[in-house]
Amino acid sequence: MLGFRVHDRVFSCVFIYLLVSSFCNAASGNHAKLHAVGGIVDYSSVTGKQQKIAMEMAIVDYHAQVRQLHPRVVLHVMDSRKDPLRAASLAKKLIKKENVSVIIGLDRYDEAVIVAQLGNTSQVPVLSLASDVPFSAPSLWPFLVNMARSQRAQMKAVAAIVQSWQWRKVTVIYEDTPSSVNGIFPDLIEALQEVNADIDYYLPLQAFPLYSIQEKLRDLQRRQSRVFIVHTSSSLAINIFLEAKRLKMMKKEFVWITTDSISNFIDSFNSSTISAMQGVLGVKGFSAFYVQKRYKDFSMRFKAKFRSEHPTQKYMQPGTFALNAYDALYTAVLAIEGKQNPKSLAHNLINHTSVDGEKLLARILQSKFMGLSGEVNFKGGTLAPSKIFQIVNVIGKSYLRLGYWSEGLGFSMNINNGTKYSKSMKILGQVNWPGRSSTTPKGWAIATSSNRLRIGVPGRNTFKEFVNVTYAHPGKPIVGGWSIDVFKAVVQNLPYNLLYDFFPYNGTYDALVQEISLSTFDAVVGDTNIVANRCAYAEFSQPYSDSGLQLLVYSKSKTSAARAWLFMKPFTTCTWISTALVNLYSGFVVWFIERQTNRDFEGSWFKQCGTIIWLAFTTLFTSLQGDKLHSNLSRMAAVIWLFVALAITSSYTASLTSFLTYQNFDPPVTTVETLIRTGAKVGCNGNSFVVKYLQHVLDFDPQNIVRIYKEDDYPEALRSGQIAAAFLEVPYIKLLLAKNCKGFKTGESYKVGGFGFSGTLRKLEKTMLDSNKCSESDDKDDYSLGLDSFWGLFAITGGASTIAFLFYFFPCRIPKWSGFSSRVFSETEPKHETHNLPGRFASSQHDPDQDERVLFDAEMKNQ
Template sequence: MNQFAPLFYFVTILLAFRPIAANTVRNIEAGMGVVVNVGAIIDNSSRIGKEQRVAMEMAVEDFCANNSQRLVLQIKHSRRDPMQAALAARDLINMQEVQAILGPHTWEETSLVAAVGSENHIPIVSFAEATPNWATELWPFLVQASHNELKQMEAVAAIVKSFEWYQVTVIYQDRDYSSNEILPGLSRALRQVGSEISQLVALPPFGSSSLVRELEKLRQDQYRVVIVHLSLPLALQLFEKAKEMKMMEKDYVWITTDPITSLVHSFNASTISAMQGVIGVKSFFPESESPQFQGFHRRFRKRFSSEYPEEENNDPGVFAAQAYDAARAVVLAVTQRKHNGRPLLENILRSDFHGLSGKIQFTDQKLPLQKMFQIINVIGKSYRELGYWSDGLGFTQTIGGNDTTSSSMKDFGSVFWPGGTFYTPKGWTVSTSSKPLRIGVPTGAAFKQYANVEKDPLGNNFSFGGIAIDLFEETLIKLPYHLPYEFFPFNGTYDSLVQQIHSSKFDAVVGDVAIVSQRYQYAEFTNPYSEAGLMMIVPVRSKFCSKAWLFMNPFTRAMWALIVAINVYNGFVVWLIERNYCPELRGSLPNQIGTLIWLSFTTLCSLHEKLHSNLSRMTMVVWLFVALVITQTYTANLTSMLTVQQLEPAVAGVDALLQSNAVVGYCKGSFVSMYLKKVLKFSPDHIQEFSSPEEYAKALKSKAIAAAFLEVPFAKIFLGQYCKDFVSVGPTFKVGGFGFAFPRGSPLLPSVNEAMLKVAESGKLRELENDMLASQKCLDAETDGRTPSLSPSSFWVLFTFSGGTSTIALLVYIFRIHKSMLKHKTIWNLMLAVINQWGNPSMQRFSRRDSDISPETPTHSANVPNLQAQV
């Protein structure tokens, strides 16, 4: 600060003894031909300052060519020094009697110049890229004439999201106020797309040694996406050093913001060579689409090349366009002041026109936010325009066309990345320190099939096994890079194990670790590799031990009804045909009904009477065959039910457990305890923890606990070991499955998830699960032990055969009676004769006459007169 002490003293003297520039106001009011001075403060040593100077001079000349008012642009050079800028502003106001000051470009310079301008009521039209909201309240004569570019941070975040990068490094310039506005906006935008800033690197304005040291730290780090927000001179040093340190090669991603990218058109061949593959975000302004800009572009190139022949490129950029628009707004305000008499500041804030850089219309003494940006890619000797990003629309390849918008930059096509590659970098790599990952594995797993840690009895070495370990190793094989690791045992609860990641003791956790919300404050998880859920396991008991109607179970109700119906029907047919030969089948109506029912069911075993008709014999043969099949099937099914154990759960569900205040069990150290208390509402006194499947089985058999609550993978193993004694009951409660834990925001997580999906899709995960369960599988695990009741669908062919045979016999019998009676009686008389048979035993000869039609019985014509007489 000692070198600036004289300057501070000089500025103080100037502020104390300032002359009043009133003559200029009177001269403006006097009339035509009076010279009006407008000041400008630029950094003429920078490309931005050079473009601003030429553009502002052109704006003043264009105005004077069309107006009689004479304006003179008084330019001072600040060399990017805030104190020098303040002295220049004092000199312009006091000595040059300027009516307004254009510039400077940086906020550090603007803040001091604005203080001088407001004190003298001179408008300061600043080109600073970010002006805080409180600035215009402190300095009411400050006007921001550059579009606020905070929205470009959302464009940067959209690029990061497009390529699924989750961690980025930000390099910014220390003691640059714009960073105080830009960095919070960038952090918010990244968080909204699921990414975050892994580290911030602040570079001093000068000092190559510091630059090399910071780049070396970045090279040692695993993150490879770097966002650069620096002034152009410092950015050029950065990329030159990065190229020397081989950091502009493959796997690196460099994204530059507007202060750098908007000047890429001015870079020489050496600079372009150092920035190959860089993606840049630059302010958009209508160049080729605007006839106004085309004319400005031709004149600017001619003038710029003559005044700055050392510059290789003479094209104007956005800073030239902004300077031209700002100067135009000031000179128009000067002219309007002559006519309307309003203060110059008020006229400037009333500006409303379409300029080279866009719409010029001030709100709260600022131009509106820049909402459209161009995305470029440095390649070859220049750069390629990839497309555009606009607020609310996303990415598009053209402006004003019919292209559809997209949320991803991948739709632009191939991007040229550092190192000359066209494949998208991962955005990170294994740290060059090559330290293996420290993987924590729980030692107290209740089910060793998932995570088993055993200590070598002869030393301190540990062996690690289980499906979780095997799956993790298979996953690492699928990664596109080598990832060294070491397993370490951990004896404690699962919650404390996950917390070790947060405290950086472990880089990851592998085992039967459940994915639950409370653990997300310490770590993030991969996709679950096991079935999610919580099951209730209870003992089983005999299903039929106390059922009195067990004998009915071999057949369904429909089957029993059909058996009764077919027996009654077959008995009726046999009774109707044979009653003419058997006196036992005749008698009173109640006697005949009883005989019919008796005949229907005793025939299932045997028929003690001799059959006289072939029709009844045919019916009986089929009937006995069906009866034999049904009785044998009934006997076999009932025997199966009595000999094969029929089991049912000893507990109906959770409600039954709660109502009976039963004690339940869970795995030691797991989250299930919390779930039982908070969700299922079990009392803490009714919850016990267990450390192995054997302890579960012993407690369930001894009724020390009524049920055990196990996660689905554990439940499958337990039921595989004890499938005859226990069963799962009720619904599966939805909770997270098992996953691997990593630090929050870990760049490994997306790659590991993708590799796990590849393992699952290849069938390897299923193979591991089958191998694990194979040794636990019961021999009768494929069936549920139930013998189903038989329905009519199993016997419909037999019932159709028996019923059809009886029906045919009945129809033939009726046909023969009808045929023999046609000679003597009408159908009505025949019906009466048949009905009379039911109650008239004396009609024996009629019955015999009818039955004599069969070959076994001789036909006697003497029976006919008797039949006629009785009828």
């Protein structure tokens, strides 16, 4: 304490000496030019008090650096009392009476705007310390310069840390001041949303009283979120962490992240504070490393002066507001002196004449030096934000620099050329978490005072496999099923604990969803389809099963009587008749040619008719022996006939196999158009939206819609013919087919989400398809082979038989044919003479062997 008192006396003596020297200099007629700087702050706030002291210290440091006994710049600070109109009045007074060159302060946006208007009129630069001044402000008020840095990049760095460890809920602890609230929240909320994280709770704090901090931290301890982002002044942060340690909130499963308003000043904290902050992650300004020594000296002097002027208040660490005020005044002094940096102030100590406002503004915007708050460099009338931040981890007696975060690049171990960057903080290595834990905290814990969610479930579900409600005791439902299992699996993977209770609801699905909008339920879990009209009452999750509506039909097995005649199905009736006629005709031609020379064709007319029929049809199934035919004409007709018979029998065998394998069931009706045209009955879930969908979208007659409420009723209704088809959601179709696979078949499917419910999409699609629909002929023979498949073969064999018949018949009637006819005739007749044959077939030549055969046959008959 003695050291502080001695220091206070030295500081006071220097300050009084400068004031007296200034007065004496003016009284002695020294006409050195003085430059006035105005300050407008709120004395009633801690921020305003810090800003006033910081600006006064900047004036003292300036005169000490230029080593002048006579003041070159004087400071006039006034109290705005949080009143924008008073701030405007004070600014006008400073400009008119005090002839100030620059006005500094105004940490409220409403004050800064109204004073900036006066600055434009009087061409006096206004250096605002408000952190919520928009980027577009300099374009509206050219003489307004924002000395508060944008927090956008830093909030992205904080969000990147949250994303790296997959935390989804955070709590923000902030100092209850307008600049703190308006300065970070828009950027922090946006940054967290980009990484799919949300702010679970906001905790505003003030430096005093201490019991308020304790009480609010206890409330925070009872909540679920365990990830805390702290954005306060360094002095308030000290009290927060000391109290958090007492409440055992610096142990495992807790996460503490500090912004640069705290992290930049960790080196200045005492050992007890450092001990309380073990495991804290900090985002630290990149330039803070270069100003630590200057800050330590400034902090010591600041605390001494603050205590001397405000002895009733707790000792205060200089915050970001004080540092910005200090750098703002130094920026104004450098511009007035026409210097580029503070080191050049000691040179060229001449009395500068005053400059106009535009030139002074240009000098301010050209400033570039390292201040206490970081690098002072303006872009577009605003202090350029930091792009690079250090990531530090408090451990031991100080902190460990883990690495860096760069905007647009991510995390890295260093910032040299060729550095490897990553979007995940895990690239920086092991983090020491609170409680000296090396295990990454989950970021949440079971809350002790959270309200349990009311989850509505379908109480009368048709398909129990999805949601099944039973009662072991009255009033205590047991809820199970696949949809419930999916919900529980999702809850287990949440990064926080979700407390809930199931409440069965016995109404329709539409009514169940509407109960959410009536606050009866917080959510609904079950086999609830996503359709357009329900979106007006609730938000739906991502579908976890196939969506849509599908047609289910039953294929009836053919009766034994129908199967008995299945062998006739391969050919159409016309094909059967044509095959018979062609075979009879071909057999007749072969018989006619061979009847005089082939003994197999002899006998009575009745026998020969049987031979013709036998010859016609056995050719289809057995090969005709060519060596038994004596005429080349009959052989020619028989060869072609055999080829056609082979093609017909092969086609018949293949077609019959297909019918026996695939055509065992009657073809079911699988189109909506057929069902509507025939007036068939269709079934659906009576509690679902499908009833309205069938009526208003698919245009079914309401009288043809059968409402079914039990799962087992669907197969029975389809088998019995009570309904011709069933319309069910795709998951239900899969379940029914898993249980009843034999005989059931799926048909068309329909999308029911979005415009599908109103029918607009389906009607537009139907219009498009109908305008391009080709005509389709009805195939009444169920894939039986028709005459069009064989008429070419029939024409070939018929033509060949006819040609053979003509070549055989006409040469006898026209004996004058000597060329080709004689050759054919000689080939068809036997070379030996047969006296027993009548007419033209008798030969003039005598064959002894034939006579012997005739005598032998006669003797055999007599015996």
